[in-house]
Amino acid sequence: MNGVGHGQHALLTVDLVVLTVRDDQLQVVLIERGKDPFRGRLALPGGFVRSNEDIDEAAVRELAEEAGLDGRQLHLEQLRTYATPGRDPRGRVASVAYLALAPDLPIPVAGTDARNARWAPIDSVIDRPNALAFDHDRILADGVERARAKLEYTTLATAFCLPTFTISDLRRVYEVVWSTTIDARNFHRKVVNAENFLTPTGGKRASEVGRPAALYRAGGATVLYPPMLRSSAAHAGDVAG
Amino acid sequence: MNGVGHGQHALLTVDLVVLTVRDDQLQVVLIERGKDPFRGRLALPGGFVRSNEDIDEAAVRELAEEAGLDGRQLHLEQLRTYATPGRDPRGRVASVAYLALAPDLPIPVAGTDARNARWAPIDSVIDRPNALAFDHDRILADGVERARAKLEYTTLATAFCLPTFTISDLRRVYEVVWSTTIDARNFHRKVVNAENFLTPTGGKRASEVGRPAALYRAGGATVLYPPMLRSSAAHAGDVAG
DNA sequence: GCAAAAGTGTTACAGGTACACCCATGT
DNA sequence: ACATGGGTGTACCTGTAACACTTTTGC
Numbered sequence: 001m002n003g004v005g006h007g008q009h010a011l012l013t014v015d016l017v018v019l020t021v022r023d024d025q026l027q028v029v030l031i032e033r034g035k036d037p038f039r040g041r042l043a044l045p046g047g048f049v050r051s052n053e054d055i056d057e058a059a060v061r062e063l064a065e066e067a068g069l070d071g072r073q074l075h076l077e078q079l080r081t082y083a084t085p086g087r088d089p090r091g092r093v094a095s096v097a098y099l100a101l102a103p104d105l106p107i108p109v110a111g112t113d114a115r116n117a118r119w120a121p122i123d124s125v126i127d128r129p130n131a132l133a134f135d136h137d138r139i140l141a142d143g144v145e146r147a148r149a150k151l152e153y154t155t156l157a158t159a160f161c162l163p164t165f166t167i168s169d170l171r172r173v174y175e176v177v178w179s180t181t182i183d184a185r186n187f188h189r190k191v192v193n194a195e196n197f198l199t200p201t202g203g204k205r206a207s208e209v210g211r212p213a214a215l216y217r218a219g220g221a222t223v224l225y226p227p228m229l230r231s232s233a234a235h236a237g238d239v240a241g
Numbered sequence: 242m243n244g245v246g247h248g249q250h251a252l253l254t255v256d257l258v259v260l261t262v263r264d265d266q267l268q269v270v271l272i273e274r275g276k277d278p279f280r281g282r283l284a285l286p287g288g289f290v291r292s293n294e295d296i297d298e299a300a301v302r303e304l305a306e307e308a309g310l311d312g313r314q315l316h317l318e319q320l321r322t323y324a325t326p327g328r329d330p331r332g333r334v335a336s337v338a339y340l341a342l343a344p345d346l347p348i349p350v351a352g353t354d355a356r357n358a359r360w361a362p363i364d365s366v367i368d369r370p371n372a373l374a375f376d377h378d379r380i381l382a383d384g385v386e387r388a389r390a391k392l393e394y395t396t397l398a399t400a401f402c403l404p405t406f407t408i409s410d411l412r413r414v415y416e417v418v419w420s421t422t423i424d425a426r427n428f429h430r431k432v433v434n435a436e437n438f439l440t441p442t443g444g445k446r447a448s449e450v451g452r453p454a455a456l457y458r459a460g461g462a463t464v465l466y467p468p469m470l471r472s473s474a475a476h477a478g479d480v481a482g
Numbered sequence: 483g484c485a486a487a488a489g490t491g492t493t494a495c496a497g498g499t500a501c502a503c504c505c506a507t508g509t
Numbered sequence: 510a511c512a513t514g515g516g517t518g519t520a521c522c523t524g525t526a527a528c529a530c531t532t533t534t535g536c
Contacts, residue, residue, distance in 0.1 A: 012251045081322040083296045210514030211506040451487025452533035
């Protein structure tokens with residue numbers, strides 16, 4: 001942080017990877033851009049950070065304005081920053097990406113900007129080059145990978161569930177996010193035994209068929225111990241080298 | 242990313258959390274600031290991103306200029322971005338923090354800016370409010386926590402070792418970074434059996450005393466399976482809520 | 483031989499996998 | 510009664526913790 005005067009000004013934006021599990025698919029909020037650049041193309045919701053606004057606040061504000069979602073009720077964490085020169089034709093733009101995990105909520109489409117927002121299955125965009133504007137393909141891929149990884153050793157899967165949920169709901173989250181199947185019986189035992197993962201509400205929910213399932217709330221734990229390991233994982237996230 | 246014209250310009254900097262294991266302590270590169278603000282205070286190395294320079298490049302450049310280290314030989318990954326208004330008295334400054342992990346290398350102190358750089362034990366600064374300039378206490382704490390967490394489920398511990406190392410060297414990394422003791426015998430078996438964690442070189446290294454130890458190089462794996470779990474961990478990293 | 487560090491064997495236990503089986507509901 | 514999903518029991522296996530014991534060096 002030496003060298004006053006060498007500073008390079010940049011525009012500061014936030015972009016949001018908002019994920020949910022919906023219709024047995026992992027889905028993401030996309031907007032259709034109403035302005036250039038990339039007018040009419042699909043993109044992640046986001047926008048410029050305002051003067052004297054913290055970037056976390058900006059993420060919450062954009063979540064409300066562009067996706068109609070209340071950031072205070074969602075899991076929201078910073079993902080990483082994308083600032084490669086040329087990533088935005090308008091000039092030097094540094095985008096701080098955030099990852100939000102939400103239960104299956106409808107997107108309110110009242111008079112706000114959210115009218116252009118919709119849920120889209122990630123399979124319809126991921127690994128399809130240039131499906132999204134800017135470098136949002138990359139940002140989305142990074143967000144999805146972060147979510148997949150964090151399900152292993154944190155209690156974050158509950159962020160995809162409504163305030164009360166059944167163990168099957170939770171299992172479906174893991175199955176959909178990881179694209180695997182999990183033995184329902186072993187999963188049940190494991191999550192109820194994990195320390196402070198789940199708190200029983202005492203209630204039950206009857207579905208159309210079968211025995212009613214006990215309802216739970218998220219417990220206080222943030223780390224999941226023992227972890228829920230995907231047998232053999234992949235990847236990592238280096239950078240310069 | 243809608244709303245052209247509402248853009249808020251910010252200065253873009255990179256700051257570096259460079260960690261090593263040295264003298265059985267976790268240490269970090271600190272510099273003494275030569276200019277205001279915070280002249281004379283300790284801080285993380287870093288500086289302004291240049292025009293048309295990628296932030297990853299800027300991190301590698303500052304690592305060389307301010308710490309005299311070659312970023313291409315180190316593990317370097319983006320940590321997170323700090324852009325709270327008021328964090329820098331010069332105005333709106335967004336700092337993209339990077340985490341670098343290095344073996345115990347001397348800092349060259351030739352005519353460069355690195356003459357102000359030194360290794361400092363993290364215990365001498367962490368949890369001491371305002372030991373560092375700006376919000377660098379927080380950035381350092383986040384970097385240390387990231388490093389501690391990643392040793393669990395990645396092969397990153399080898400980034401703290403020289404190109405060839407013994408299993409004791411590797412064990413000391415875990416012990417120092419986690420401030421624990423680990424049974425040498427069980428650790429040996431575990432890391433040797435972990436898939437592609439270590440590659441034997443065939444060589445041996447004799448120390449002053451005791452049986453010479455076999456030498457290893459880092460294997461190809463980036464994820465560590467099975468993971469090396471700290472029995473019961475702590476923390477997590479949320480943000481707005 | 484002795485001290486010290488490297489490395490192997492062994493036993494007991496915790497947690498995971500696979501799957502048989504019972505439970506509670508709707509039709 | 511039967512289909513369906515919820516939930517328990519159990520046997521087997523993998524991996525961990527604890528620690529006795531052997532190996533290879535320097536002195």
